[in-house]
Amino acid sequence: MCVECGCGAPGQEVGGERRRGVVLPHLHHDHHEGEGHEGSGPGASLPLPEGPEVNRTIRIGQDILEKNNRIARDNRDFFREHGIFVLNFLSAPGSGKTTLLERTISALGTTCPMAVIEGDQETSRDADRIRRLGVQAVQINTGAGCHLDAHQVAHAAGDLELFPGTVLVIENIGNLVCPALFDLGETARVVLFSVTEGEDKPLKYPRIFREADLTLLTKSDLLPHLDFDRTWAESSLRGVNPRGETIALSSRTGEGFGLWLSWLLAHREKAGSLPQARG
Numbered sequence: 001m002c003v004e005c006g007c008g009a010p011g012q013e014v015g016g017e018r019r020r021g022v023v024l025p026h027l028h029h030d031h032h033e034g035e036g037h038e039g040s041g042p043g044a045s046l047p048l049p050e051g052p053e054v055n056r057t058i059r060i061g062q063d064i065l066e067k068n069n070r071i072a073r074d075n076r077d078f079f080r081e082h083g084i085f086v087l088n089f090l091s092a093p094g095s096g097k098t099t100l101l102e103r104t105i106s107a108l109g110t111t112c113p114m115a116v117i118e119g120d121q122e123t124s125r126d127a128d129r130i131r132r133l134g135v136q137a138v139q140i141n142t143g144a145g146c147h148l149d150a151h152q153v154a155h156a157a158g159d160l161e162l163f164p165g166t167v168l169v170i171e172n173i174g175n176l177v178c179p180a181l182f183d184l185g186e187t188a189r190v191v192l193f194s195v196t197e198g199e200d201k202p203l204k205y206p207r208i209f210r211e212a213d214l215t216l217l218t219k220s221d222l223l224p225h226l227d228f229d230r231t232w233a234e235s236s237l238r239g240v241n242p243r244g245e246t247i248a249l250s251s252r253t254g255e256g257f258g259l260w261l262s263w264l265l266a267h268r269e270k271a272g273s274l275p276q277a278r279g
Contacts, residue, residue, distance in 0.1 A: 068182055072150035075157070075185025083164030085268040088184050090208055091192035092201075093174030096218045098126045099251045100192065100260075101169060105133045107261060112268070113163070117156045117170045119148040126171065136160050147178035150185055167268060176201065180208035187271050188213040195219050195226055199233035202240045210241045214263060221250040 079086050089097045098118075105114055116137040118127040127139035138156040140148060153170060162168060170186060172179040191212040193201060196219055202209040209215060215237055223230060230248070237246055247263065249256035 065181065068150050071154060072183035072185040075150055075154055076187075079168070079185060079187065080272070082162065083272060084162050084166050084168055085271050086168045086170065086184075086186040086188075087264075088179075088186035088189045089169060089171045089192065090176075090179050090189060090212075091172075091174060091218075092176050092194065092197055095174070095192040095194040095197070096251055097171050097174075097192055098129055100216070100218065100249070101171065102129060102133060103251045103257065104261070104264070105130070105135050107257070112265065113166045115160045115162060115166055115168050117148075117153060117160075117168065119152075119171060119173045121145065121173065142173065146173060146175050147182050148172050148184060149182050153184045165268075167264070176205040176208050180205075180211065188267060190214045190216060192216045192218045193233075193237075195223055195228045195230070195233075199229050199236065202233070202236040206240045209237060209244070212241060212244045213267075215241075215244055215246045216256075216260065217246060217248040219250060219252075220248040220255050221253045 076086075089101075091097055101116060108114065114135050116127070116130045116135060118124075118130065118137055118139045119142065120126060120139070121142050121144065123141070124139040127137040130137035138159045140152050140156055142148070142152075148170065157168070160168070170184055172184075189212050191208055191214070193209070193215050195217060217230070217233070234246055237244065245263065247256050247259045249260055251257070
């Protein structure tokens with residue numbers, strides 16, 4: 001369990017203006033305050049000392065993830081039924097998630113409606129940056145928590161005006177471990193891998209990269225100034241996740257940005273997240 005890092009600590013807040021868009025119908029789930037996640041995989045076991053009256057095993061972590069996954073399935077069904085394309089952005093801190101979002105919003109303009117759920121331990125700085133671009137954003141502050149969960153996303157989505165064709169981006173908390181464990185009901189996972197982090201991150205933190213539909217090798221404009229072996233890094237990514245795609249990208253110079261936008265729009269259409277034609 002993630003007791004040390006404070007997952008599920010009291011004081012978590014979801015902030016946003018209530019709007020008139022679709023409302024997720026399954027918000028009756030009890031809030032699992034105080035729940036965290038396991039450190040050694042679902043269903044980790046804690047043996048108790050054996051004795052005449054104590055000879056059993058307590059299961060920890062499994063119920064928490066099962067409950068989260070149940071809500072995530074409800075989220076996913078709802079988003080799919082309403083034609084909402086949901087991306088879960090995951091990365092280490094400072095990889096450029098918010099900057100990428102800002103540039104994406106500016107590039108797409110009114111051709112693709114967007115909304116954002118921002119996850120941070122404190123402040124609303126990132127949500128404020130998104131709102132300044134005229135896009136809806138809800139801030140989730142987790143306090144000491146190190147990841148977002150499906151229940152938080154369900155509530156935050158209820159504070160957004162979401163209609164068919166909307167791209168909803170969930171900017172998860174910067175962390176290469178905890179967020180990878182929690183399904184949020186997203187359509188696809190996008191992992192940002194900054195070249196400033198060192199090329200060995202896919203080998204050190206394989207789970208988050210293994211489950212990525214797309215890995216963005218961000219801050220590529222810095223490659224000439226770094227001792228970063230791009231060939232080795234991309235080979236490591238393929239070794240961890242042969243099915244995932246990789247795009248080298250710089251939000252500052254625009255390198256790879258067209259490829260990223262093409263990927264986003266193509267997968268949005270493939271997922272059926274477009275308004276139905278009116279006859």
